[in-house]
Amino acid sequence: MTTIYDIASKANVSKSTVSRVLNHHPYVSEKNKQKVWQVIEELNYTPNALARSFRFMRNKTIAVIIPNLYHSFFSLLASGISKELRAQGYKTVISESFYNAENEKVILEMLKFKEIEGIILCSIENDWEFIEEYLNYGPIVLCNEFHEEATIPVICYDERGATAEALNHLLNQGHTRIGFCYDVSDSPLQKMRQESYEQFRDHDFQETKKWFYPECFTIKDGMNVVKNLVKHPQNDRPTALFTGNDYVAAGVIKELKQRGLDVPREFGVIGYDDHQICLATHPTISTIHIPIDQLGVYTAKTLIKTLSENKPLQREVKTFEGKLIIREST
Amino acid sequence: MTTIYDIASKANVSKSTVSRVLNHHPYVSEKNKQKVWQVIEELNYTPNALARSFRFMRNKTIAVIIPNLYHSFFSLLASGISKELRAQGYKTVISESFYNAENEKVILEMLKFKEIEGIILCSIENDWEFIEEYLNYGPIVLCNEFHEEATIPVICYDERGATAEALNHLLNQGHTRIGFCYDVSDSPLQKMRQESYEQFRDHDFQETKKWFYPECFTIKDGMNVVKNLVKHPQNDRPTALFTGNDYVAAGVIKELKQRGLDVPREFGVIGYDDHQICLATHPTISTIHIPIDQLGVYTAKTLIKTLSENKPLQREVKTFEGKLIIREST
């Protein structure tokens, strides 16, 4: 392995001079500069990133924790974040928590060991008090996840607004019994959606709880919701579903059609995410468009700013707007 | 920041002893061992990963290059690889090449700088001669991509077999004019599919080239294929399509239905990947199931073996079997 020492020997200068040349330090004679670059070329030298990391005590690596890479929303979010971080010279380690606190902890520990410089949390699995401890070791920011007290930047989109928009739309279409499919019940984000949903009680929503469908992640889950739903008499089941993601909506629509229920005439469906699958179903899916890219870029920028300016984190809630896209399913 | 030196001072031993305790070296007295662990606890000490990386000249980080995180096939592949690498104590940096040689080069360069220890290439954008140079700096393995000459492990699945199986199935269903949708034409893998397809010429496939549809990635692309296809007279267009991925197949099916063409009676469709979207369309999509997880795990294991045994890479082609899944679209 060639080191600056080898360059120095061959160029008849000191290590210091080589280092200066490499770092474009102003005080190097033109002659030496030329010579050193020439030898660097000759010996095909590359600076050793491991030594630099050690020297500066930072390795330009950020971890992004997402629930999984299975759902395209998360993979796109991770992709957006990663792209921006790369542009700024950072490496990104994408880690799936699978909604598991222990997996999340593994990454938090990496911060302590200086394996990473900072963390972007796209879901919260441990208690905030637990996570807070790790702020001693590096910055953590929240993205696409909300927390009431967390004393760190929170980048999310307007859950309540989007939910309200979707529900209003369904009400306008004449639906009064609206069901709600979500994934995991203990996420602060999902709770916001639920609360937002519950605020619509006054519109004949007396028995909302009955129409909460948890653990909905996939197309199959959506199908199962319908399979169970149709077991109830027509006047005791929802006439519309607001689902946590478009896959679930697609499953719902597929199963409704299978059972001869017409969408949107007999049943309304709204998805979430504006995934391309919305176009493949029949009817196409009304949904909420989330500006994933903006979320990712803003989050990455926020974290990098903290890192480079080396200033302490502080709470700052940045909200992006979702947008209702009306298609054929409502 | 607490270092082993701090521990040593407080425990009244030398740095060496602390280091030995941390590394479970056998020759440490029970008394000192106890004492050191106690102080470590007291001072909340954590070994510095950056220093260790530097000391050993390795940072336990692998890069995975995939075309993008947009297609779930790639995100699942990256997820599988990453999971196995994590289990073995490695960090994974997932990088999207976007089918761009320059982006690929950026990652290859990281190997040279020792920012990463090895690379898993899930697509090839540069010439092999160019990539080969980087083997001087660390191991590279191929996953889900094929190359005739590459002197490195090649982990893929049986493209030709899967294609043949799909085409045979379509032939058995009475189709003789079969079109072929693929993504990028210059990938070795896609070439294999094409070649495999061309071997079926003898079955009335005289004008295959006409029915090649490149640049098919998304649902919309699938729709467009049908939009263009129906412009031709019925006896001069395919009666079936074999698509490079399930999204494209979903788009094809959707557009065919939109135009009143019955699938599978009037038109057969086979997808690729066995993505969950296959279940959401009407009719459901016949497809090829790829053992993504096996691919990922095997690839990760292969790379790690090279890394830990520090033995030179050699060509080794490992092939997994795809499996035709017959559903309603054929």
Added chain:
DNA sequence: TTGTATGCGTTATCAA
């Protein structure tokens, strides 16, 4: 069983 000394590659400080 323990401690001392050295080195990993780089950058920064200081003196020349």
Added chain:
DNA sequence: TTGATAACGCATACAA
């Protein structure tokens, strides 16, 4: 403008 030297945290060869 340059070079000698120390320092970053850790592991280890060697001496004791």
